[in-house]
Amino acid sequence: MAEKPKAFGERYMVKPGKSFRLADCDPRAANGFSDKDAAKADTVRDAAAIDALQDKLYAEGKRALLVILQGIDCSGKDGTVRAVFNHCGPIGVKVQPFKAPTADELAQDYLWRVHHACPPRGFIGIFNRSHYEDVLVVKVRGYAPPEAIEKRYDEINAFEKMLSDNGTKILKFMLNISKDEQAERLTERIEIPEKRWKFNPSDLEDRALWNDYMKAYEVALTRCSTHHAPWYVIPADRNWVRNAAISRIVRETLEEMNPKYPEPKGWDPKTVKVV
Amino acid sequence: MAEKPKAFGERYMVKPGKSFRLADCDPRAANGFSDKDAAKADTVRDAAAIDALQDKLYAEGKRALLVILQGIDCSGKDGTVRAVFNHCGPIGVKVQPFKAPTADELAQDYLWRVHHACPPRGFIGIFNRSHYEDVLVVKVRGYAPPEAIEKRYDEINAFEKMLSDNGTKILKFMLNISKDEQAERLTERIEIPEKRWKFNPSDLEDRALWNDYMKAYEVALTRCSTHHAPWYVIPADRNWVRNAAISRIVRETLEEMNPKYPEPKGWDPKTVKVV
Numbered sequence: 001m002a003e004k005p006k007a008f009g010e011r012y013m014v015k016p017g018k019s020f021r022l023a024d025c026d027p028r029a030a031n032g033f034s035d036k037d038a039a040k041a042d043t044v045r046d047a048a049a050i051d052a053l054q055d056k057l058y059a060e061g062k063r064a065l066l067v068i069l070q071g072i073d074c075s076g077k078d079g080t081v082r083a084v085f086n087h088c089g090p091i092g093v094k095v096q097p098f099k100a101p102t103a104d105e106l107a108q109d110y111l112w113r114v115h116h117a118c119p120p121r122g123f124i125g126i127f128n129r130s131h132y133e134d135v136l137v138v139k140v141r142g143y144a145p146p147e148a149i150e151k152r153y154d155e156i157n158a159f160e161k162m163l164s165d166n167g168t169k170i171l172k173f174m175l176n177i178s179k180d181e182q183a184e185r186l187t188e189r190i191e192i193p194e195k196r197w198k199f200n201p202s203d204l205e206d207r208a209l210w211n212d213y214m215k216a217y218e219v220a221l222t223r224c225s226t227h228h229a230p231w232y233v234i235p236a237d238r239n240w241v242r243n244a245a246i247s248r249i250v251r252e253t254l255e256e257m258n259p260k261y262p263e264p265k266g267w268d269p270k271t272v273k274v275v
Numbered sequence: 276m277a278e279k280p281k282a283f284g285e286r287y288m289v290k291p292g293k294s295f296r297l298a299d300c301d302p303r304a305a306n307g308f309s310d311k312d313a314a315k316a317d318t319v320r321d322a323a324a325i326d327a328l329q330d331k332l333y334a335e336g337k338r339a340l341l342v343i344l345q346g347i348d349c350s351g352k353d354g355t356v357r358a359v360f361n362h363c364g365p366i367g368v369k370v371q372p373f374k375a376p377t378a379d380e381l382a383q384d385y386l387w388r389v390h391h392a393c394p395p396r397g398f399i400g401i402f403n404r405s406h407y408e409d410v411l412v413v414k415v416r417g418y419a420p421p422e423a424i425e426k427r428y429d430e431i432n433a434f435e436k437m438l439s440d441n442g443t444k445i446l447k448f449m450l451n452i453s454k455d456e457q458a459e460r461l462t463e464r465i466e467i468p469e470k471r472w473k474f475n476p477s478d479l480e481d482r483a484l485w486n487d488y489m490k491a492y493e494v495a496l497t498r499c500s501t502h503h504a505p506w507y508v509i510p511a512d513r514n515w516v517r518n519a520a521i522s523r524i525v526r527e528t529l530e531e532m533n534p535k536y537p538e539p540k541g542w543d544p545k546t547v548k549v550v
Contacts, residue, residue: 059472078366086364089357090401093365126365186549194536197334201542204549261469267476274461274479 008032009249012232014225022218022233027178029235031245039244046247047087050124053251054092056259058122063167063257066119067250068127070136071175072213073203074185076236077128080175083243084250085126094119097128110134110152111159121167131156132172135220140212153223160229169257170229173246174221175236179210283307284524287507289500297493297508302453304510306520314519321522322362325399328526329367331534333397338442338532341394342525343402345411346450347488348478349460351511352403355450358518359525360401369394372403385409385427386434396442406431407447410495415487428498435504444532445504448521449496450511454485 011031014020033039057063069077085093096117105113111131119125135152138144160170177185186207189199206213225231232249236242286306289295308314332338344352360368371392380388386406394400410427413419435445452460461482464474481488500506507524511517 081366082364086361088365089361090363090365090368090370091353091356091403095365128366183549190544190547190549196539196544197537199539199542199547201547204547207549262472264471264474267474269465269471272465272474272476272479274458274465274482 008252009230009232012234012245012249014221014231014233016226016230020218020222020225022176022214022221025176025233025235027176027181027235027237030241031235033241033244036240039240043083043240043243043247044087046244046251047084049251050084050247050254051087051089053254053257053259054088054124056261057124057254057257058092059261060259061122061262063169063259064119064121065124065250065254065257066127066163066168066170067124068130068132068170068172069175070130070132070172070217071236072177072182072210073206074182074189075175075177076239076242077175079239080173080242080246081126081128083239084247085124088124092122093124093126095126095128098130098133110138111155115159118163118168131159132220132224136213136216137206139216140206140209153220156224157226157229160224160226164228169253171249171253172225172229172231173249174217174231174233175242176233177236179207181237182207283527284505284507287509287520287524289496289506289508291500291502291505295493295497295500297451297489297496300451300508300510302451302456302510302512305516306510308516308519311515314515318358318515318518318522319362321519321526322359324526325359325522325529326362326364328529328532328534329363329399331536332399332529332532333367334536335534336397336537338444338534339394339396340399340525340529340532341402341438341443341445342399343405343407343445343447344450345405345407345447345492346511347452347457347485348481349457349464350450350452351514351517352450354514355448355517355521356401356403358514359522360399363399367397368399368401370401370403373405373408385413386430390434393438393443406434407495407499411488411491412481414491415481415484428495431499432501432504435499435501439503444528446524446528447500447504447506448524449492449506449508450517451508452511454482456512457482 033042057065069080071077081095085095098114098117101110101113114127114131117125117127134144135149135156139146139149164170186199186203189195221231221233232245234242234245308317332340344355346352356370360370373389373392376385376388389402389406392400392402409419410424410431414421414424439445461474461478464470496506496508507520509517509520
């Protein structure tokens with residue numbers, strides 16, 4: 001069931017069913033944002049609009065929005081949440097980070113913990129990493145047999161289709177940074193004492209596997225960008241471009257969902273009196 | 276184990292072990308906030324400081340802060356979260372509303388769902404209503420036998436002591452509004468179409484039981500304000516006084532906890548190089 005493509009988001013979208021090369025996506029592309037201050041002001045406006053729309057989404061209580069953030073270390077997942085969703089605050093937005101699975105989680109299929117963490121109706125849910133790690137790190141590091149991983153793309157598409165059919169709108173953002181930009185950000189985490197807690201030596205092992213990760217991303221983006229759950233590749237070397245692009249796509253998506261305040265049920269505003 | 280009383284928060288604190296009358300607390304008290312604009316600016320500054328402290332709390336990963344918000348309908352629980360915690364955003368803050376328990380929750384003891392929702396180490400957790408409903412609405416509406424309710428005060432104190440001993444600092448705020456102020460706010464919810472979804476006719480039934488609720492609050496505040504988990508009665512008729520008071524107490528509490536960025540574990544910033 002094809003949806004009307006979004007005027008703005010389309011430029012970032014991995015077109016469902018088409019071939020796609022990640023190397024064609026420039027991490028420093030401006031894509032319509034030429035002025036830094038103007039882009040930052042746009043982001044603030046969009047974040048306020050998202051907040052107002054979330055209030056209606058919650059009041060309506062029928063649908064949810066799931067925002068999936070994927071990207072290599074230092075790609076700016078937390079920064080995106082702060083810029084786009086702090087205006088909404090923690091009441092209507094649930095952030096779910098996915099770390100290495102626990103023993104209990106490994107005792108279930110890989111989608112089990114993900115399903116459990118999906119946003120309830122009325123909420124915006126944000127996945128900081130997601131089930132896509134099960135075709136990214138798991139593939140690159142060889143944590144599951146290739147035959148099992150090969151099946152996951154279709155399984156993920158079916159899972160997301162079910163969520164979508166049941167009222168959850170899904171947006172998937174790949175935060176695309178360059179290898180040089182990652183080097184700068186990792187170096188900051190090592191050099192600045194207040195940032196050191198964010199650094200883990202295994203980040204460098206993953207960096208050494210950069211090409212394998214990009215190849216795994218390319219396959220995932222190609223096979224799992226669908227009309228019901230499209231992938232967007234966001235140029236993320238500059239935070240302000242990243243934030244402006246994502247806030248605008250989220251805002252447009254919510255505007256298209258067009259949530260409405262419900263009518264009173266079981267009472268009449270004309271007759272009810274407070275005494 | 277007595278803690279050093281907080282210079283500022285003390286004026287709102289229900290003193291552990293002392294007699295207490297809710298009627299002595301003026302919902303319109305200014306308590307040191309005389310100027311509205313100055314109080315609002317203070318709140319913004321405190322919210323930013325809370326954000327910075329939360330980052331350290333998360334990095335440290337050893338302790339949590341649990342903020343309990345209780346108050347009658349329209350007392351401003353959501354507004355408090357927005358003013359004090361939106362600056363932190365949804366990454367480090369988890370808001371847990373407690374509504375009427377589900378069938379599964381009723382099949383467990385009353386603290387079961389509450390325990391499950393407590394903030395993990397590193398997080399700020401906010402309870403919008405809490406286990407105190409089990410000695411408030413449950414008492415006023417007679418949903419449990421009086422003998423069972425009578426035991427709950429000590430059970431709650433023991434539960435909170437255990438949380439506190441295990442690294443969770445607890446702050447409990449009763450948002451104290453007057454019956455007149457509630458009438459104004461309920462009337463708004465009935466008259467303004469965008470607010471109607473927040474109104475439920477049962478709110479008026481609770482309003483009719485106002486005196487019973489205040490009596491139940493008085494008993495709960497008296498019996499469950501402890502050194503490890505004090506109750507604060509916040510004058511809440513004016514939002515800006517409420518926000519300024521709570522943000523300051525939260526900030527002072529986090530400053531007293533004094534979380535620290537951890538030292539690198541298992542790697543040396545002097546030798547690690549990004550290649």
